[in-house]
Amino acid sequence: MTMLTRRHFGALLAGASFAVAAPSVLRAQNGPRLVVIGGGFGGASAARYARMAYPDVAVTLIEPYTSFVTCPYGNLILGGKRELSQITHSYDGLRARGVDVVHEWASEIDPVAKTVALADGASVAYDKLILSPGIGIRWGELEGYDEAASEIFPHAWMGGDGSQISNLRRQIENLPEGGVVGLAIPGNPFRCPPGPYERISMIAHYLKQHNPTAKILAFDSKEGFSKQGLFQDGWAELYGDMIEWIPANLDGTIVRVDPAEKVFESEFGERHRVDVGNVIPPQFAAAIARDAGLANETGWVPVDPATFAAAAAPDIHVIGDANIAPPMPKSGYVANTTSKVAVAAAIADLRGEPAPENPVYFNTCYSHVGADYGISVAGVYRLDADGKIIETPDSGGISPRGPLADHAHQRAREAVYADGWYESITRDMFS
Numbered sequence: 001m002t003m004l005t006r007r008h009f010g011a012l013l014a015g016a017s018f019a020v021a022a023p024s025v026l027r028a029q030n031g032p033r034l035v036v037i038g039g040g041f042g043g044a045s046a047a048r049y050a051r052m053a054y055p056d057v058a059v060t061l062i063e064p065y066t067s068f069v070t071c072p073y074g075n076l077i078l079g080g081k082r083e084l085s086q087i088t089h090s091y092d093g094l095r096a097r098g099v100d101v102v103h104e105w106a107s108e109i110d111p112v113a114k115t116v117a118l119a120d121g122a123s124v125a126y127d128k129l130i131l132s133p134g135i136g137i138r139w140g141e142l143e144g145y146d147e148a149a150s151e152i153f154p155h156a157w158m159g160g161d162g163s164q165i166s167n168l169r170r171q172i173e174n175l176p177e178g179g180v181v182g183l184a185i186p187g188n189p190f191r192c193p194p195g196p197y198e199r200i201s202m203i204a205h206y207l208k209q210h211n212p213t214a215k216i217l218a219f220d221s222k223e224g225f226s227k228q229g230l231f232q233d234g235w236a237e238l239y240g241d242m243i244e245w246i247p248a249n250l251d252g253t254i255v256r257v258d259p260a261e262k263v264f265e266s267e268f269g270e271r272h273r274v275d276v277g278n279v280i281p282p283q284f285a286a287a288i289a290r291d292a293g294l295a296n297e298t299g300w301v302p303v304d305p306a307t308f309a310a311a312a313a314p315d316i317h318v319i320g321d322a323n324i325a326p327p328m329p330k331s332g333y334v335a336n337t338t339s340k341v342a343v344a345a346a347i348a349d350l351r352g353e354p355a356p357e358n359p360v361y362f363n364t365c366y367s368h369v370g371a372d373y374g375i376s377v378a379g380v381y382r383l384d385a386d387g388k389i390i391e392t393p394d395s396g397g398i399s400p401r402g403p404l405a406d407h408a409h410q411r412a413r414e415a416v417y418a419d420g421w422y423e424s425i426t427r428d429m430f431s
């Protein structure tokens, strides 16, 4: 994002200090209209940056929930390291910057008339639309898993009102002594590739203290996963044989669930009884993106990697988990960094200017393996000569492997850095 930084650094600083002093004066009513759907990692970041960099642009953010519960750090609630209130964020900071925050569901997008219909019957016109609605669940693809089943086997894979993660935590707290927690983990692509394995770790962290004879069975539809060696080293070091990870080639793919009987059924017909079930279901782009005809046959939205304009509608920029942007993972950090390029490209187009050149995107994913045991993977991404996103060679990296005794300091530091990451990205979205 070097171009945006260079071009608008002065405006960003001026906008930031002025907005705090006199937000109502900054509120642009007659400028170009940028509408943002979804007030999460991509959308909140986009709305905030649009107001900071382009004070003449009227920004409307459409988001049904009156506060935002982050998925990042949700696993720490399961580990007993965080409370829901500590991962819940207000939209007041965005309002203070002059963003019109409308708490309603967007029900339909008309890309020709350039309007968004809201669930309450209102309609909002846009010149450019930033769409960051996150994921939808493919209900029913895993037989037996519908919305009612998710009350018994919570997914806790979307923030929503926080009830899913609270439900899962309650169930883990009430697990019978020596009971079994089962996880069903989907195939790629899905939101947050290391997320299920951090979740396993944080559940183990809780159980080790409160229910040490309990077991965790992690049924996986894949044969490998993000930061696998680091996670498995940590599991062995911290939790002994509490965790059993069952990959696809060992019949780990769960194809059917029976919430009434508390059973997970595998591809080859094995029935596994669990006391607590966490089903992380197959996913696709959220309904609003698919219903607008923006997704392709994969269920995700193809975009221009330089601008995030949807292939099917150039005035709609789709950021965050809903789009297709490999090799970048579906992460909050990627949603945040790409939001800035999407906003700059959208506004440049309205002004008849070229999109920012040579965009650079970043990702860092920290995971907690234990309370003071962090690991990470980082990547820097650019476009190659063909305009495809590639990971910049030798740019990122992964925490070194090795016995805890040799890496205790680094593991402890990375847990602290993770806290710093969470603090700074949520400020970059909401302050």
Ligand SMILES: Cc1cc2nc3c(=O)[nH]c(=O)nc-3n(C[C@H](O)[C@H](O)[C@H](O)COP(=O)(O)OP(=O)(O)OC[C@H]3O[C@@H](n4cnc5c(N)ncnc54)[C@H](O)[C@@H]3O)c2cc1C
Pocket: 037, 038, 039, 040, 041, 042, 043, 062, 063, 064, 065, 068, 070, 071, 072, 073, 074, 075, 104, 105, 106, 107, 132, 133, 134, 135, 156, 157, 158, 159, 160, 191, 192, 195, 196, 199, 286, 288, 319, 320, 321, 322, 330, 331, 332, 333, 334, 335, 364, 365, 366
């Ligand atoms: C357990 C877990 C741990 C994670 N940990 C990390 C981590 O450590 N680091 C990291 O970078 N990422 C992490 N992630 C991934 C991260 O949460 C997502 O990648 C990120 O939230 C994607 O941002 P988004 O804007 O696409 O979607 P979201 O942040 O989910 O925001 C989408 C918003 O759109 C709203 N919305 C949906 N439909 C509509 C509609 N029709 N009208 C209006 N609004 C709508 C939703 O209410 C929601 O607020 C984690 C995910 C999970 C599940």
